[in-house]
Amino acid sequence: MQDRKREQLFRITYFLLYLALSFSFCLLVPFLISLGYTATERGIMLAFGAIAGMAVQFWIGYLCDKNKTIKKYTHYVYFLYSLITVLLYLTDFHNLAVHILLVGTMQIFFRVSIGLVDSWVLESSEECKENYGSMRAFGSLGWVVGSYLVSLMVTDCGYKPIGIVFTVVVFLNYLIGRNIADAQKQENTKIDLQDVQVLFKNKLYILLILILFGVFMMQSSLDVTIVDKLSVLNASAKQVSYYWMVTGIVEIPLFFVGNRLAKKYGYTELLIVSIAIYGLRFVLYGLSTTITQMMLTSLLQFLSFPIIQVVSKQMVDQQSPANLKSCGQLIGLALYNCTSALCAPLMAGYLEDTFNIDVACFVIGSFALFSILLAFVYRQSDKKSKR
Secondary structure, three states: HHHHHHHHHHHHHHHHHHHHHHHHHOOHHHHHHHHHOOOOHHHHHHHHHHHHHHHHHHHHHHHHHHHOOHHHHHHHHHHHHHHHHHHHHOOOOHHHHHHHHHHHHHHHHHHHHHHHHHHHHHOHHEEEHHOHHHHHHHHHHEEEEEEEEHHHHHHHOOOOOHHHHHHHHHHHHHHHHHOOOOOEEEEEEHHHHHHHHHHHHHHHHHHHHHHHHHHHHHHHHHHHHHHHHHOOOOHHHHHHHHHHHHHHHHHHHHHHHHHHHHHHHOHHHHHHHHHHHHHHHHHHHHOOOOOHHHHHHHHHHHHHHHHHHHHHHHHHHOOOOOHHHHHHHHHHHHHHHHEEEEEEEEHHHHHHHHOOOOHHHHHHHHHHHHHHHHHHHHHHHHHHHOO
16 A cells, blocks of 8 residues: 555656656757757757766765665755756846856756656665556656646746746645655665776676667757757747657557566567667658658657666666666666767757758667667677576
């Protein structure tokens, strides 16, 4: 009964978290475009957040395992994230240095908040870990609702209220989180920085991080390049929000059954399928000439992101020692997510400004080949290690 109540509270937590995240992020690119920033300048802003985010996620993951708590650091991040979001959307003038700092810092807390809540769920109990996908589905639902509401708000009131609404939602999430027990840590072990080296001595962990780097080069590019392509096609802020809504809606079903499918067909096999779908999406985005075609291509989110999200979290957990679960997740997230978030916007911005948006889509989609090749190597290595 206690696990069931905790799972219900986590579902509410995910819904509110992603509702807030959608307010902070969905119309960030249109906001920056409205201020006159080029694709390259926007890429620099996101790259700054990725560089700083690697260090922050590494450090917070270490602190969570060292101090045996995830809940406390989650609430700290909520507060700082709210402060930065309010400042960002009130700063509606063109100043590259200021927006590099604000957008970059917001990106840090965007990723850290997701990583902390995921780790909190995965380390709460075996039942929570098994049902991670079904709880994470409520995050997608929150994203759908938020991306629709933020488009209505911006259309009627502009960008300035975004930070205030974000803060209200995050405060509600803080109140919910106070009623959820902290993650279960190994209380009889002490952690220092040298212990973290164990992760980097695990060949399968490193291979997995490299695979996910290629995947998140594509995922990070989706967040900016596809919105740029929609802008090139003269999509309105409301149509951009519809793009986010479509991707959020179609991914919900797979979150509920992703873990079951992975157990039936194998984690690596599902990983390979989802990577191939990512590559196909970018080819189709590059070939698209209308907003409708872009939206239809976005339906492939159904077979890509939710599988990656469920499978990657479980596979990273499998390759992380019992006393380094938070480090495994957050350091892994820093390495594959933040590194890709650094490289993808800069590469995409350069390709867009030097060639065009379609060339950027085709080049980014080629990372699927890199990840699929490494996934086959991972599968063989994993089989050998279990003999």
